[in-house]
Amino acid sequence: MRYPLLHATGIVATLLYAAFVVWVYATQPRTFKDVTQGARVAAGAYAVDASRYDTALSLFHRGLFRAAREEWERADPARADARTQFYIAYAFYREGWGRLYHDDALYGQGLQAADRALALTRAGSLIVDDPDLKMHTAAELKAELEKGRERSLSDLNPMRVLEERK
């Protein structure tokens, strides 16, 4: 066989480029920035902005949930960090929680963030050890958000006003 090195190089280059094409169609980036962010995530070189993350956490602990979410979105623009997505879901939960009724729209967005956190978490590897929280895993949070969106006769139970926010 002639030029074995050339053929091997061609095969590797073709397979790598084909993988990139498949990745682009699978992830559907909307801008060049999405492409570079996605590439960094795929290469394992992606990290959340730590200072923004800390700022968001302090906003969250002060009850400024909307501001906290916006800051977390800026800290994790690729939505690729499970812990950040967990906190975003939690912020939706806390903002949407009400003693008399829960905000379905916020709970719905919270569910989406919880799903992202679960998708990014390998089984049992994410436990958020924050004493301010009463739920420490994305699965618990997801179940609570789903429960809040369900319609049942127990919604009419007056004792519901005594329920505590988690």
Next chain:
Amino acid sequence: MKDDPARRRAASRVLLLPLLFLTVTLLGGMRVAADRSFVFLPPPLITLVMAALLSSLFVRGRLVRLGAWLGSRHGVLTNVSHALTLLALFFASAQAFNSVLPEEGLLHWMFAFFFLWSLWNDQFSPFDPFRLLRSLGVLFGTAFVLKHMILAGLSAPGGSWTARIAAAIFQGLSLGALAAPPVAPATGYISFFTLALYVIGLALVAPAPDEPGDVRSLVTTDSRQSIVDSRQ
């Protein structure tokens, strides 16, 4: 370094051609929405059928001699490399169709029918590579002009009063069935670039991989004769 034409041909075949066809595969489904965000449309099933018919034409028209590209006379690496090139050509063909096919509605099926009809008729026509390339050029060129110039012009937001009236008449006459989603003008440029790359790629494909460029069927006496015949 010694200049080796065979080595240059091999480099073009195993590196340039697959990368060129994969670029067509990448860009063929790319659209730029009105808000300038990218949308990547995977090839619809119908374009895979068209690509299969076109691949059959490539073999019938001797643009690709399968026996010369793949076979036991080549080593494993060479066969794998050639198979990847042919696979890239298949997907590039599917995405080239995807690039000029309207995304939805009645027009999608009208264009699809037009392509399928042409490709099916071509299966039973005598072909040589030059005629095949010329026929493909006309087919893609017509579809490109219809989709990216005429239809895009009619569905573009804003524009002059004349354009708006023409668009309203077009929408009214077709009862909205011929409406196309508005896209940014960049989509047309991307499609043009994609089709140009695809045609360049096809022109670079040698019927047999080890054949020198000067004996390719595209420039053989037969092809020159076919040009002369068509002009008479």
